[in-house]
Amino acid sequence: MDDLTFVESTLPPDGNGRRGQYLDLVVGGASLRSSIGEDLLVWASTPLQSGWDLESGLTWLTSLSRGRQVSLPAGRVALYVCRECGDLGCGALSVNIERCGSVVRWTQFGWEDDLDDKPWSAIEFPLEFTFQASAYDQTLRAARERVLASQSRTAPTGHLWWRKPGFVAIDL
Template sequence: MSADYVTFGLAPAMRAGGVLINGDYQVHRDFMDFIIDGHPLLHQLSDLDAVSPLASDVPPAIFTAQVRSLLLEADAPLPAGRYVIYGCPECESLECGAVTAVIERVGEDFVWRDFAWQTDETADLDLNGYHGIGPYRFRGQEYRTALEQLLAAGDEEPPPRRRVLLIGARVDVLAKLAAALRTINIGADITSDAADVPPEELRAYGAVAFGRAVDEHTRATTRAAFERAGAEVAYVDGLAPIVPLLVAQLEAALDRSPPERRRLAGLVAVEGEAGVEVTSTCRVQLIAYRLDRLYRTHTHEVFHDVLEPGTHRIPLDARATKGQSFIVARTTGAVLVTRMIH
């Protein structure tokens, strides 16, 4: 095997859920991504909406079986020694398509090679092979240690906190927001005061969202309650009573991936122009949400295209961003939100 050695690691990642512009829902998924030579492997697949088999919401027995499989302690699930590296985030069907690779042991080392897009039992490398990816040769000890740590964590590792606490005055908006969050696989509870919530319950939350009408006293007592419980959470100030916008804000707050490995690194919107920073080639969608004088919501897709790594200045439709407006940037696995500054 002529492949040079590369490093192998794992890091938290997510497939951001959301309420899409057409009203459909996209499910939230937390998973462990494969880090090759310090970079997420998924980022090399610029337009792929997928998750690794190491997803946090699969049953423990299945999660363990997936880890054992990657360690070659079980037979390959596909012919010719092929394993699923990334699959559909909505289901487990191979018909939706999956990135697969041959995994083999060479002496003490592990090798991933012959990456391909696969929709049935047999991979066609000539037609659907990822010829620019791999082969990767990992030192056996490093590879085994990274994967076995997932097994060793077991019950000691707390599950991702995919629950949010909603605090606000507009019960109708909170109810719609909670329903949308639950639909995309994020738990949500509504309260007017967190001071009397038991500490063990507070530690189950990953984020707290405050409505615009919540006063400073309530905000302060809520923060104090979480501090007493020893719970570190992200605090979100709701930008506007627009459910898809609030869902996007909470998705951004729940992102556990290391900041230096995020594909979508920055978003600003000033005077009809958006500044978007991406760290790898990816498709980016920009959606503008606007409240008119009667507080009616207007939604417009203002950009949808592939961007190369770097910072990009994108002109925005003036009609879509006038007045009180907000921009949501979405790409594979990441979402950011900002207010339009005029």
């Protein structure tokens, strides 16, 4: 069985030299970002990024638990999204998550956006991970507690267009 953890990571510099803190996915002791390819994901982050909406991050953790993300056309779950806006129009690395008894499986990794008629396209090399459900759920609960403990209220400023008054952000 594989194991899942979250580790605080720093994004590589974007085109403007900005970096950001986020919680990265680690499977079997290796960053999933590195396993997929840093060059393929230089534009991406998990939704657990400093300065991002707390509620969206918590919703994402719930989608990892339930194996379905309502906002994705194929009912899959986005693992990495645009590091600037998180919008599906920019693309996402998504996965199919299945629960079967005491196991959770991640299969059919692929690229997805809401611009094409095709729901998603497979990555070049097949990946599949199997987790013990109880350990997987505990990891998601721990990540949720960590994100909740990091929250901060912030003014609606900056390049993140979705910030509104009273915005509660993740603050890693």
